[in-house]
Amino acid sequence: MKEGLRQSMAWLHTWSGLLVCWVLLLVFAGGSASYFKDEISFWMMPELHATEREPVPQAQAIERAVGYLQQQAPQAERWFITLPTARSTALRVGWIGAAPKDGPVGSTRSRFQSELLDARTGSKLAVRQTRGGEFLYRLHFDLHYMPVQWARWIVSLCALFMLVAIVSGVITHKRIFKDFFTFRPRKGQRSWLDAHNATAVLALPFHLMITYTGLVTLMFMIMPWGIQSAYRDQGGESAFFEEVFPSGAGRGKPAGVAAPLVALAPLAAQAQQHWQGVPPALVVVNHPGDAKATVVIRREKTATLSYLQPAMVFNGLTGVEQATVGEQPSPTAVTRGVLYGLHLGHFADPWLRVLFFLCGLSGYLMVATGALLWGVKTRQKQAKAIAQGARPGFGLRLVEALNLGVIAGLPIAFASYFWANRLLPLDLAQRAQMEINVFFAAWALAAVLAQCRPSLGMWRVQLGMGAVLFIGIPVLNILTTHSHLGVTLLLGRGPWPVAGFDLLMLALGAALALAERLLARRQRKPGARPSAPRAAQARGIEETA
């Protein structure tokens, strides 16, 4: 371009950002919530709040799980036993049902089922059916209502655009050091730009990291050509994955001969001893009840950035140790493990989790202020024509409606999901999916209303609605459960994650209410300078202070 690097990068930044910003808002919202998905799931299962949370001995938990699985899914292709941890005290079992002998085999994903068990008794926990925080986690890369592959390609494309937007944004930001601390409220377009810069630059390490590492988690899907070409003559893709993920080993074909499964608890104890006291986290049994069964036990996470954990493979009949895998990963494997681990943030203690969450919210605000800035700038460009009676351009109308429907609509959707969790009848068929349908129905309503009337008044309505819904959640908790703030906080009985969740809902509701009030003030003084930038930054106050 003859105009110079900064201008061409400004154009690139605008378009690579604007075209995908609404998907990115969903990704940031779901992703930020994911840092607390276990706590969200716990809050969404109030039946668990009162249960004694004294840890059950590992051996007992494993035996109970095996007892249940042997009853429920004796012919399954694979069993999963997720042992309780500090963050997630439930015993979760899963299984991949045997492929039907005739008819389509279907993917392993479609044959997967899981249940929460009481670790003491081994019976199914009497909890309401809900996807809990897992839905919000999956939402940010599997989206919903579409094949998973499509969703991941869409999200990957948006992430690539975002990476380009970050780099072009840094290049085009002439005074990135001089403007480091600059935020001038109540100055219209300038304030939106300052807010966009602040939320972007102050958390730039996070944004760059989370975007790149997010791409790394999907890298074999996006860029499979390295595997394809390097392993073309030696077994192709499956050979690569077996080499890199050897704990997937032992999955081979079953013998078809029935044989009793070895006792698992001693194997777990043996593994724990091998790992110098670090307990196992996951037990996988391939082809239980078959002569060729194998048991793979994976170690719990330790305080390292890399998400890779070693595993031990045992013979399913005799219990003899067959292999230890992942004990000495190569530096490259560790690098990949670290990049993957940074994205998941599994190593984070509660404080660090809060930091990640705040940075994620900052990402949401960064994208939101960017999109709003474009709207404000474009409206100003068309101001003269609009004043003379012309309609706003198609692009401007579309962007303003989408901005409203997503930036203000997503909070409504999230809050509605939690409301549905408390209000839907416990014995409703497909209850978990219905909660999710409520999420999208609420969002759709907000989006449609936004399309009809993308006005300042509608912004107030939706922000206000979001505030009411969020603040209403702890209130709803009082009416529908015994683990509300009165008990958890005032009486100090905990559980603390539940109290923390209720408090966060209050904080988010207060931030939305503040934004609505600021817009109300601006509406009352029509000639005054727009103060809406304060709304965006005010949300920042509530969330960072």
Added chain:
Amino acid sequence: MNPFGVLLALGLAYCAWSALSQAMDRHYAEVRGRGAEPAPALRRRLRWLGTLGLLASLAVAVRMQGWSIGLVAGTGLLTVAGMLHVLALSYLPAQVPRLAQRVLACLPLLLALWMMAA
């Protein structure tokens, strides 16, 4: 992480950002009035103190969580402290030096509490 350590690291970072912003003409003038500029010696001192403060904040984080996780956590703390300082500069510009001094005054106590709890 120990809450006192977190607050200590946040406080150190906040003071560091305050020093660094006050070393800039634009933000010094926001506090002291238009046209005011820090003297060259003061500017140098503020920049050095600010840099040291950032490093000290990171050091606290690394001490709490080791090098790899500590640097990640420390960067997050720098971000949050930075955002708090930007808000202070925007909405309470006249109070910025006093705020920084008050936070600085709390740091020795936080340091003692952190070391006792660790």
Added chain:
Amino acid sequence: MPETTSRSCRGPALYERLAVLSRIVAAVAGGYVLTSLCTIVAARYLPMGRADAVMTATMSSFAIFTCAVIWVFAARSAWRAWAGLAVPALLLALLLALVAWGGSVAA
């Protein structure tokens, strides 16, 4: 970037739009192709174990793609943008072809 419509006759404006469109194609399609070629060559010839080379190449691919896109829009003309992608891509493709041809001759 052309946000103001040219007041002169439609010809130059159309030309500008085509130039932008061609850059977009270059960035997305050309960038992906060049990145894939880099990944393939790196996966095969990096001096480390095969799985490690594949992982390193794939992990780095997003940085390469981003650089390619930045190049396309920073280049002074759409022609230069394409050239900047096509030349390295052709060299890499040539390298792969030569090795394949050499391999088949030696076998």
